[in-house]
Amino acid sequence: MSQPHICVCVVTYNQQAFIETCLRSILDQQVEADVRVLVGDDASTDDTGDIVQALTAEYGERLLYLRRQPNLGAFANMRDLLLRAKGDYVARVDGDDYWLPGKLARQLAYLEAHPTCSAVYTNAITVDEAGSKIGLFNDLGDVRLDLATLLRRGNVLNNSSVLFRAANTTGWINGDQIDYQVHLWQARHGWLGHIGRPLAAYRVNTQGSLVLSANKYVRELYWQAIQSVPRELVSDDDYANGIADFLRQVCFRAVRTRDLALLRHWVRIVYAASPYGRLRTTALSLAKILRMAAKLSVLRLTALIGRKQPPFLYLH
Template sequence: MSLPAVTVCVVTYNQRNFIETCLRSILDQKAGAKLSVLVGDDGSTDGTSEIIEALAAQYGKRLRHFRREPNMGAKQNMCDLLLRAEGEFIARVDGDDYWLPGKLGRQLDYLAKHPACSAVYANAVTVDEAGTRLGLFNDLGDVRITLPALLRRGNALNNSSVLFRATNLPLWANNADQLDYEVHLSQALRGWLGHIGEPLAAYRVATRGSMVASSNERVRELYWQAIQSVPRNAVSDDDYARGLADFLRRVFFRSLATRDPGLLRTWAARVYAASPYGAAWTTVLVAANILRICGKMLAARVSLSGQEKNVLYRH
């Protein structure tokens, strides 16, 4: 049997402290696959480029370095790499994240066993800039995720963990400004999404240059755009209303963290106007979401069973 061909697309910019760990974690995977790694280096000026060049000399044709001059921006950088990808399977990784041993092999086996699965993700450990473990990315466990389920509970998928079929490439190689959540929703239109509950990757929390950390309002607008991108005939009114309620739950927690009640008022008006259930019942759904997450957080704090206390995205 011929080995499956996998292309891993990595984007980086000024990540000299992380990029070697990232690339070695991919190239040293033992997966029985023909592996190639494409690195989009968006004009780094801190020594990142020189590290990539040294690794390319070591790993040969398995690692290709594309230095962008001038800068392309993260979205266009990744899209260019995706259009260069070859083979049956494609993965995406941010240059400050990395994979754990066995990650790629587990996911290749998963997709081989489940031909109806559009893409497979995995949980991740969360780490700080020094690499110290903080907790887990999500609490999803081993699940199959349908489009309605992904809309109702919102995004908790780790983008640097994804492996998807190359036949779905058009969904990813889109220069339009969008969040990964919008792509995940599009993938779920093509087939269910798999999620492996065991951490198989590592995600660095709020590193410098993170869009979530530096452009939070823009992220909210793009998250809203992602919800609106779902064809209304593909989900029920209940699915759509619960997706809106989950979004407003996230805004509620953000408004508390930033002590900005105006943020909640602004988005509540937009959510109520869009919801097929109106303001009263949507408020009930939001409150139920808030209580559900608070209950999970409380249960983790008082648990004596070793339940993970620090989860970045509770579902």
Template sequence: MESTSEVAGGRPTVAVCVVTYNHAAYIADCLTSVLSQQVDADVLVWVGDDMSTDGTSDIVANIARAWPGRVHHMVHASRLGPIGNYRAIIEAAEGDFVAHLDGDDIWLPGKLREQLAALAAAPGCSASCTNALVFDDEREPVGWFSNAISGIFDTAALLRRGNFLNHSSLLYRAEFRERILALPPPFIDYRMHLTLSEAGPILYTSKPFVGYRVNAAGSMLRRDNEAVRRQYFEAIEKALPAVSPKVRAEACADFLRRVFFRSMSLRRAALITEWWPLLSGLSGESRPRFIARCALQVIAEGMRQAIQATGSFLLRARLRVLYFR
């Protein structure tokens, strides 16, 4: 798997890392959305094809032939899985900035131009993320990824709020990619975001520059929610030593809130009993204080969900926010 690129002087090069597996219905739109970005930069694309079996490989190969030197099609000799796939293309990619994009998502016009300008104006920031429009498999809009306000988020802020950054919007300085490659797999995108935030805060804009496909076939969140929970916990656990005791407790309470609502939707009270000892111990707070903190988180989330459901009913709209912050 060899990929080469020429970096033109005076213009930044953006290495776009696209992972795909059986995305035949989506991958052409995905790559077209990258190649059509109007930006004063050289945009090179590395597509990690994890032995797709549905025709995805043929589609990517045709696009690579149409864009020689711009699109690099990397077909792995064996299945690597999502993280192995990302690692392979991140290692191969060359550029001043690295962007991540899942093969079933798309970029909206102006995405790279907005982020490159923002990072140029904030040299101390390690990365940039944007909001996303959320749509279903039929490309029907269903809402927004997050209601978070634009700002600069350090590690403590990301731990307090939990994961609200859209991974397909991620753009970071290439000097920090070794930090990503050093992470022991498996891990989720939240671990990447926290790791990058340790190198410098992350710029976030509430303007949506990504089209995010929710619950697409092949999504890890759809396939294995328990694995995601485990990796989410590991991401928090590894980041906590760098923050204050209060932030530690807030991060643990936020995660337990997520577990609570997941247990409600699955009707599995055992999830609470499984995670309570781990999170209570990790929080460092007394049992009564941590219970009170978690209760406030659950009540606040319940109110947010009730307000959203009521608004959708009154407005007869199905648009919603995936991650309230």
């Protein structure tokens, strides 16, 4: 039998300090598959392009370098790579992240063993710009997630860890959208697998992070992601819990930034969209706030009594 073909789409912009680590971590994976990498360099002004070209000379046709001119923006850059992707499976990676050994083989075996699984993710270690380990991306463990669960619990999946079936690249690649909308799209075509072992690395708060530079826009795209789910695919209770969890996130953000106007703005929108009315929607949001506060309290308590546990970037 011929080996499966895997196409890895990598977007990068001014990441000269990270891009070599990223690409080598992909191309040096030990896996029984034909792995090709597409790199979309979004008109970098540093040495990113020179580094990728040098790696192209080393790895040959396994690495295709696309130099954008002019700058396309992160969303359009990845969209074009996905349109070019060929093969049986596709992965998405940001140029400042990287993979750990064994990742691709573990995920390929997972998808081939579970034909109804649409995409498989893994946990990730979180690292700073210097590469020092901070903690873990999430506390999910080994789980299966369907569309309803992903909507109710919100986004805790690491985008740079995903491997999905190439047949699922159509339908969600138009327009600006955050990772959560892509995850929700994948969940419309089968359940999502999550491997609790960290097999990727995610750099926190790097220069160019949309969460840092365009937090308001990311929030609007998150709401768009929730609205992108066809209502006939989920119950009113699933949808109400999804928007209640969104309001929980807004509440935490408003408290951290002392921005009550932010909370008032989104409360009106969430109330208008909820199928349950104000009182029940408020109760759902408060329940989610209390649940998350309890989890945070438990983590602080375990730290105080000396039990070592890595900090999580996202709690489910």
